[in-house]
Structures are given as structure tokens and as C-alpha cells.
Amino acid sequence: MRRTPGLIITTALSYSMAIGILLRDGIGLPLNPLLFLILGTVLATIRYGSEPALRRHRAGAASRFRLFLVTGGTSYLVLLFATGLPGTWSGAAYLTAGYQTALLLWSYGIAAELSGSFRDHEQLLISVYRQRSETKRQEALRDLRYVIADAIAALDRTRKVLTAGFALMLLVVVLGWINGQFASLAGLLFLALAGYLRYLSSASLEAIADEYRYLGDGGRLPGRYRSRRLRQAAVLLLITAVIAFSLAGNQSLIPYSWLQSVFAWLSGLFPRLDLQAPPPQIDQQFDAFSRIAAELSPGDDVAEPGVLMQMLFRILQGMVRAALVGGLVIFLISPLFSRSFRRSFRSMSTGEALKAWVRALVRSLTVFVQALRRRLLAATLQARNVSASVPVDRRAYRPPPVSAEKQRELVKFSRQFTRLLRWAEKRSVGRHTGEAPGEFTDRLAERFPSCAENLQEIGMLYEKSLFSVKTLDEAETRALSACFKTVIRTDP
Numbered sequence: 001m002r003r004t005p006g007l008i009i010t011t012a013l014s015y016s017m018a019i020g021i022l023l024r025d026g027i028g029l030p031l032n033p034l035l036f037l038i039l040g041t042v043l044a045t046i047r048y049g050s051e052p053a054l055r056r057h058r059a060g061a062a063s064r065f066r067l068f069l070v071t072g073g074t075s076y077l078v079l080l081f082a083t084g085l086p087g088t089w090s091g092a093a094y095l096t097a098g099y100q101t102a103l104l105l106w107s108y109g110i111a112a113e114l115s116g117s118f119r120d121h122e123q124l125l126i127s128v129y130r131q132r133s134e135t136k137r138q139e140a141l142r143d144l145r146y147v148i149a150d151a152i153a154a155l156d157r158t159r160k161v162l163t164a165g166f167a168l169m170l171l172v173v174v175l176g177w178i179n180g181q182f183a184s185l186a187g188l189l190f191l192a193l194a195g196y197l198r199y200l201s202s203a204s205l206e207a208i209a210d211e212y213r214y215l216g217d218g219g220r221l222p223g224r225y226r227s228r229r230l231r232q233a234a235v236l237l238l239i240t241a242v243i244a245f246s247l248a249g250n251q252s253l254i255p256y257s258w259l260q261s262v263f264a265w266l267s268g269l270f271p272r273l274d275l276q277a278p279p280p281q282i283d284q285q286f287d288a289f290s291r292i293a294a295e296l297s298p299g300d301d302v303a304e305p306g307v308l309m310q311m312l313f314r315i316l317q318g319m320v321r322a323a324l325v326g327g328l329v330i331f332l333i334s335p336l337f338s339r340s341f342r343r344s345f346r347s348m349s350t351g352e353a354l355k356a357w358v359r360a361l362v363r364s365l366t367v368f369v370q371a372l373r374r375r376l377l378a379a380t381l382q383a384r385n386v387s388a389s390v391p392v393d394r395r396a397y398r399p400p401p402v403s404a405e406k407q408r409e410l411v412k413f414s415r416q417f418t419r420l421l422r423w424a425e426k427r428s429v430g431r432h433t434g435e436a437p438g439e440f441t442d443r444l445a446e447r448f449p450s451c452a453e454n455l456q457e458i459g460m461l462y463e464k465s466l467f468s469v470k471t472l473d474e475a476e477t478r479a480l481s482a483c484f485k486t487v488i489r490t491d492p
Contacts, residue, residue: 009044010197011194011201012108012110015106016107017036019103019165022191030100036103036104039075043104047111051115051116066331066332071105072101075101079096080093083097120151127144148212165198196241213411214414406471409465413465413480413484416480416481429447438459438463441458451487454486457480457483458480461483
């Protein structure tokens with residue numbers, strides 16, 4: 001996941017550009033493509049770059065909303081000034097700038113969702129793997145199991161947001177096509193780019209979810225497993241794009257007459273209204289209504305409010321406006337007067353920042369040189385062992401390799417065991433800290449005697465799959481899957 005900044009920024013930008021161009025082509029809404037592209041890139045970059053600072057200072061909802069207001073308001077002013085000076089702004093200019101700002105803030109929101117998911121993954125791995133001993137890592141994993149569950153739920157929400165946004169783009173294309181407004185080449189290209197990036201982002205998030213499941217079992221997802229999945233997804237999308245562009249042409253694959261007949265059939269399901277018919281006329285006079293209206297209407301003897309009252313109304317109106325504007329300004333600039341900001345401002349120094357950067361650079365170079373030396377030393381020792389024909393016992397310092405079939409088995413049963421954990425938590429039986437899967441299922445069997453046999457079978461076979469290098473045979477695999485399904489579908 002080292003290229004997440006480019007993936008996050010380009011995904012958020014492609015979504016906003018695609019929906020903006022498609023709405024311009026389908027409905028005719030105005031759009032300034034160049035300025036919109038620049039502002040979208042800036043907003044997505046700001047949101048991604050601000051995520052570490054927000055987490056480091058433990059910023060709450062107010063600070064995040066303040067950043068949202070500042071970026072949105074600045075974008076709105078930039079779009080307004082692009083139309084001309086303040087004296088030339090019209091109502092259409094205000095509406096156009098507001099509409100484009102809404103699209104930019106949608107891009108900002110997508111960048112926020114993706115940044116949160118990837119940063120959660122990074123911080124969780126740092127929390128676990130900065131522990132040097134295996135015992136400390138296991139303790140950290142047990143402490144973070146509920147955090148992992150929340151992180152998986154956040155990943156599901158992010159994938160749903162991306163899917164809903166792409167479905168909205170397709171709906172705009174279909175509605176514009178029905179209306180006779182076909183999308184331009186730029187709109188279709190950005191739509192294809194948004195779909196491609198949505199698939200890559202979803203694949204990355206699914207790989208992170210798999211890694212969370214491995215962490216829940218005490219292991220870590222191999223890098224080659226994650227990279228292979230992303231490469232396969234990219235190749236699949238490229239092949240699909242080549243086939244789609246080869247079949248593209250001026251003539252539709254589906255005859256337009258077929259679509260017309262389908263829409264004609266759909267319109268025939270609804271009653272027709274004669275919009276040209278005159279409205280119905282009512283000959284009866286309702287004198288009661290006219291009398292009530294006459295009684296409620298002010299007469300000619302109603303006097304205008306006095307000068308003092310008019311002045312009080314103006315003063316009250318000004319006070320309300322000043323309170324609203326002043327409250328907004330105070331909310332935006334309040335962090336500048338906080339004690340933590342003053343402390344950090346006093347300690348801020350260009351020389352100190354430069355020294356910190358140099359120290360970080362030297363530390364990174366040192367780590368790189370040490371890793372390079374270890375690689376060279378290992379290669380030298382291997383060459384010496386090969387030349388001396390001395391067999392090397394690699395099992396003494398390297399764990400036995402795990403086959404791809406074993407990895408798929410672990411992923412499958414880890415997901416099913418996660419569903420079993422959720423099933424148990426809904427019935428107020430959570431897994432204790434440091435409790436092995438077999439101990440947990442034995443405790444569940446005592447609590448739910450009707451599922452005792454299946455739960456004990458799950459504990460035995462799941463531990464065998466988890467702690468053995470070999471895969472389960474076909475009969476054990478079917479038995480374990482059947483036990484999982486039986487227990488999860490049972491409501492004791």
C-alpha cells in the first residue's frame with residue numbers, strides 16, 4: 001500500500017470530475033473544467049495530508065468540520081472570483097459557484113473516507129509490529145481485537161460509498177441518454193477511469209480486510225498474496241478495457257428501436273394525463289371564503305409602525321446578522337487562540353524543523369544501509385554454503401513456507417470464525433483475552449447445548465487448520481464448513 005496517496009487523490013478527483021462532466025453533458029449544468037480540476041486536486045491533497053495531523057492532535061468533530069468549512073469556503077470564493085470582480089457577481093454566478101463547490105466537497109468526502117481507512121490500517125500495523133517480542137505482539141493483538149472489528153466495518157462503509165457514487169454516475173448517463181443527451185468522450189473517459197480506480201480501491205480495501213482477519217488469528221497477510229490479487233485485478237480491468245474499446249463504434253450494440261419499445265411499454269403501465277385540457281371551472285361562489293378573507297385583511301386604518309419601532313427592528317436585525325457572522329468567525333479562528341497552538345507556535349523554529357528533517361533522513365539512510373548489509377551478508381553466506389556443498393538447515397531460522405492453497409484455506413475459515421464471533425457476541429458471549437479457538441468453542445458448547453457437537457467439531461478442526469502447515473482433507477473441509485453454517489443459522 002505504498003502508493004496510497006496517488007490512489008486516494010486520483011480516485012476522489014476522478015469521481016468529482018466524472019459526475020461534473022456527466023451532469024454538464026446530460027443536463028447542461030455549467031462547469032469550469034480546468035479550475036475544477038485544480039481545485040479538486042488541491043482539496044483531495046489537503047484532506048489526505050491533514051489526516052496525520054488530525055490523528056496526532058486527536059482532533060474531534062469540530063476541528064474536522066472547521067477544516068471542511070475553510071476548504072469549502074475558500075473554493076467557493078475562488079470560483080466566484082473566476083467569474084469576475086465582486087461588483088459583477090450575479091445570482092447565476094452564486095448558484096454556479098455553489099454547485100461546483102458541492103461537487104468539490106463530494107471529492108473531499110471521498111478522500112476523507114479513503115484516507116481514514118488507509119490510515120487506520122497503517123496505525124494498527126504500527127501498533128502491533130513495533131513490539132519486538134512475539135508475546136508482546138500477541139498481547140497487542142488481543143487488546144486491538146475490537147479495534148479491528150470497527151476497522152473492518154469502516155472498510156465496508158467506504159466500499160459502499162464508492163459503489164454508490166459510481167452507481168450515481170451510471171444513473172446520470174442513463175437519464176441523459178433517455179433524454180437524448182449523450183455523454184461526451186471526456187465524460188466517458190472519466191467514467192471509465194472512476195470505475196477502474198473504484199475497482200482498485202475496493203481490491204485494496206479487501207486486501208486490508210484480509211490482513212485484519214489474519215491479524216485476528218495472530219498472523220500477517222503475506223505481501224505476495226496482496227500484490228498478486230492487485231495485479232490480477234489490474235490485468236482483468238485492462239483486458240476488459242481493450243475489449244470494450246475494440247467493440248466501441250458509432251452503431252449501438254442494442255438497436256435503439258428495442259429500447260424505445262421497452263420504454264413505451266414502461267410508460268404504458270402508468271395512467272396518462274391530458275396536460276392540454278383546461279382546468280375545471282367551478283361555477284359556485286364561495287362567499288364564506290371571501291368574507292373571511294375580507295375580515296382577515298388589514299383595513300386602510302392600519303397605521304405604519306413608528307420611527308422608533310422601525311429603528312429597533314433594524315437594530316435587532318443587525319444584531320442577529322452580527323451574531324451569526326461573528327459566531328462563524330470565532331468558530332473558524334478559535335484554534336489560533338488556544339493554549340496548545342500558542343505553545344507550538346513559540347516552539348516552532350525553521351532551524352529545529354530542518355534539524356528534525358535531517359535526523360529523520362539520516363535515520364532512514366542508516367536503516368537502509370543496515371538492511372543492505374544484512375542482504376549482502378546473507379547472500380555471501382549462501383554462496384559459501386553452496387560452494388562448500390554444506391546443507392543448510394533453513395528451518396532453524398525461517399518458518400516453513402505456506403502454500404497458496406493453505407493461505408486460501410486460512411482466509412476462508414478465518415472469515416467463518418469471524419462470523420461465529422459475531423454470532424456469539426449477539427448472544428452476550430464474547431471471546432476472552434488470550435482464549436484459544438478450542439477453549440472458546442468449548443465454552444460456547446456449555447452455554448448452548450443444542451449446538452455442542454458442532455461447536456466442538458469447529459474447535460478441533462479450526463485449530464488443526466490454524467496451527468498446521470498442511471491443509472485439511474476434503475472430508476474435514478466439508479465438515480468444518482457445514483458446522484459453521486449450522487451454528488450460525490441456529491438461534492438457540
